[in-house]
Structures are given as structure tokens and as C-alpha cells.
Amino acid sequence: MAKKTLAEKMAENSRSVVEALKTNTIGSFSSTENIKKNIVVFDELKDLIPPLLETEFLALKDNLQKHGCKDPLKVWQTTNQAINISENPDDIVYVLIDGHNRFQLCNELHIPFNIQIDNFESITEVRNFMIDFQLSRRNITPQQASYLRGLRYNTEKKLVTNNLFQNKESDVISPDGQNVHLDNSAISSNENSNEIIEQSSAILPNGQNVHLDNSAKKTTAQELGEYFNVDEKTIRRDADFARGLEKLSPAVRKEILAGQVKVEKSKIQKIGKAKDLNEPINSLDEIEEIYQKLTVEGSNQNISKSSHKNDKLIHERYLKLTDTLNKAYESKSAKEINALKTAFSKFLEALN
Structure with a gap:
């Protein structure tokens, strides 16, 4: 049935x-x-x-x-x-x-x-x-x-x-089409657990996985x-x-x-x-x-994420600046010197 x-x-x-x-x-x-x-x-x-x-x-x-x-x-x-x-x-x-x-x-x-x-x-x-x-x-x-x-x-x-x-022991097909092995910790910690759970009717009573077409599958x-x-x-x-x-x-x-x-x-x-x-x-x-x-904690988390993202950008710009500086020093060409100026400007932007 x-x-x-x-x-x-x-x-x-x-x-x-x-x-x-x-x-x-x-x-x-x-x-x-x-x-x-x-x-x-x-x-x-x-x-x-x-x-x-x-x-x-x-x-x-x-x-x-x-x-x-x-x-x-x-x-x-x-x-x-x-x-x-x-x-x-x-x-x-x-x-x-x-x-x-x-x-x-x-x-x-x-x-x-x-x-x-x-x-x-x-x-x-x-x-x-x-x-x-x-x-x-x-x-x-x-x-x-x-x-x-x-x-x-x-x-x-x-x-x-x-x-x-x-x-x-069964795997669930997540909304992006990937297989997700579920256990208690995975369900409680996964950021997309709502979507994964709602898609989990793809598990048949016999435990088999069925890949469902997202266009045909509706969430709860x-x-x-x-x-x-x-x-x-x-x-x-x-x-x-x-x-x-x-x-x-x-x-x-x-x-x-x-x-x-x-x-x-x-x-x-x-x-x-x-x-x-x-x-x-x-x-x-x-x-x-x-x-x-909760509002303060959420703001602090956002600041922390923003700070981490900014630190990463500064590091990337620094590496780009040092690489461009070496090239300009070795070639002393107008093209590399202009590239150095651009790299330095972007590095300053990231710092600010």
C-alpha cells in the first residue's frame, strides 16, 4: 500500500x-x-x-x-x-x-x-x-x-x-543532492538540518535511498x-x-x-x-x-565573523602586495610599478 x-x-x-x-x-x-x-x-x-x-x-x-x-x-x-x-x-x-x-x-x-x-x-x-x-x-x-x-x-x-x-544507518539525500549520513549529533548540529529532515521522506521503509527530483518534492x-x-x-x-x-x-x-x-x-x-x-x-x-x-550574543557573533573575514582579506591583500613589490623591484617596469601602487591602495582599504 x-x-x-x-x-x-x-x-x-x-x-x-x-x-x-x-x-x-x-x-x-x-x-x-x-x-x-x-x-x-x-x-x-x-x-x-x-x-x-x-x-x-x-x-x-x-x-x-x-x-x-x-x-x-x-x-x-x-x-x-x-x-x-x-x-x-x-x-x-x-x-x-x-x-x-x-x-x-x-x-x-x-x-x-x-x-x-x-x-x-x-x-x-x-x-x-x-x-x-x-x-x-x-x-x-x-x-x-x-x-x-x-x-x-x-x-x-x-x-x-x-x-x-x-x-x-541510512543515508539521507540532502537538498543539494549529496548523501548525508545521519546520527544524533548530525541532526542536532547541522545548519541545514531542517531542510535535510524535510527531504528525508526519500528513505523508504526498507531503508533504501531514493533520489527525488527537487522540482517534484515539496517540503513539510x-x-x-x-x-x-x-x-x-x-x-x-x-x-x-x-x-x-x-x-x-x-x-x-x-x-x-x-x-x-x-x-x-x-x-x-x-x-x-x-x-x-x-x-x-x-x-x-x-x-x-x-x-x-540573545540580541547582544548575535551581534557579537556577527562582529566575530566580520572580523575573521576582514583578517582574511587583509592577509590576502598583504600577500598580493608583497608579491607585486618583488616583481616591481626585479623588473622596475612602469607596468609593475603601477600594479604595485594599486596593490598598496587595496591593502590600505582592507586595513581601514
Whole structure:
């Protein structure tokens, strides 16, 4: 069976959004009530839901009190093993995947609600479904959309990376057509690792390499860009933004995504590119402090590169000057003397 492309998988997810809106029939009343009492909320999935402003939350509360909970809450029927719980791995568990705010309010206010059960093969499939579902909503802000698109890209990239680690002995064909032998250090240190990873679908399940025509091969960023109707560079910037937000504490991240505090997107993106940030950032002051530090470090690196390049140029001009001087001394011709003047002038330019 041919391997499904990312575009095909996303199309299936999109269709599943529509199917998920159809109410499922769920057993007897007693079994339904039992499921409701045992719904599990995963913070990892809850954090994918864009936070409501206080006014929006209060409006939802008022609406539920007046009209009840009309739309069913969506839950994922799975097992403990699928969500990495080792105890009783075969036990069935019901994980909430949509309606987190309604679930909280209905429990607090004792408002009845209905549920609808969906089946997914993995938590990654659930995450992708939830991201697509949230992006399909009209009230989502540009920052929230950027965050969700970035999460989607980073998830796809992580899946490809994991596949590479499982097949370390294989070579990947890089974008320039060269074979690259991958190991953990190569993937983490290579400057073009994004491009190499995205091209790595050239590795077949049997470990063989297939050289793909660059004109026919699309990167993950290109496919996601087409799917979400944005350009490839936007997807990559979204990925940096998502990585930056993930380095913040949940409270600060929630405030930014809810629009309660304002932080320049470029600062979060810069933080997202930083490698050595292991502790969560807990305040706006910390964000500013880390951003300034990263900016200074980046400037110093640029100065160092520029200085190294200039030293190399000075050395080259010096060698040229000494060579031209020797020739002028030996020949004493007008041509060589003029060449010496030119070489000396260029040497002075490099020094300045």
C-alpha cells in the first residue's frame, strides 16, 4: 500500500472535523453517565485550546445558564497504554478533546451535557485534529493561528526526526543532492538540518535511498503552507513562534495567547531559536532580559565573523602586495610599478 502524503493525511483530518460534528449514539443512559464521570483532561491537549478572554468566559457562562449545553463535548476513547500510562495498560479511558471550557462550567454549575466519542490511533492524530479544528473557527486571533500552525509543523518535523533515529544507518539525500549520513549529533548540529529532515521522506521503509527530483518534492513547510493558505516562510516563522511560546511558563503563554499582555512576536520567535533555555520563562521582564541577551550574543557573533573575514582579506591583500613589490623591484617596469601602487591602495582599504 502506498504511503500517504502529508497532504492526504491532512485532508482526512479535515474530513474528520465534519464527521465529528455528527452526534454519536452512545449505549445506555447509565453507561453514558459513567463515561461523563470518568472523563480525563490532559493538560497537553487542553493547552491546544486558545484561552478565552474573561469577557468571553463570562459570556459563555451566561449562555450555558440560560440555554444549557446544546453541543456535545467530544471525547477520545482510548487505552492507558496509548497515553503512556503503564498501570492497567488495556483499561479504556475517555480523554476530553473539545469543550474544555464548557466541561469546566457544566461541572461547576451542575448543567447537563451530552458527549460524543471519537476514535483516533494515537495522541499525535488527536493533536493534529484539534489543531485543524481550532484553526477552522472564526474567532481565532492571528497570534493563536500562528501558534497552532507552528505546533503542527513542529509535530510533523518531530515525527520525521524520530523515524530517522530509528533508521540511523541510512543515508539521507540532502537538498543539494549529496548523501548525508545521519546520527544524533548530525541532526542536532547541522545548519541545514531542517531542510535535510524535510527531504528525508526519500528513505523508504526498507531503508533504501531514493533520489527525488527537487522540482517534484515539496517540503513539510510548503505542504502546510498550501494547506493553510500561507507561504512557506510564514510556516517557518510560525514554528519559531510556537517553540518560543513553549519555552514560557503555561501562565505567561496563556496571557499572551489570550491577548491579555502584549509582547512583540519577533521577540518570541528569537527565543524560539535559542538552544540553551532549559528553565521556563515566568515573566515579561524575563522575556525582555533573555531577548536582549540573545540580541547582544548575535551581534557579537556577527562582529566575530566580520572580523575573521576582514583578517582574511587583509592577509590576502598583504600577500598580493608583497608579491607585486618583488616583481616591481626585479623588473622596475612602469607596468609593475603601477600594479604595485594599486596593490598598496587595496591593502590600505582592507586595513581601514
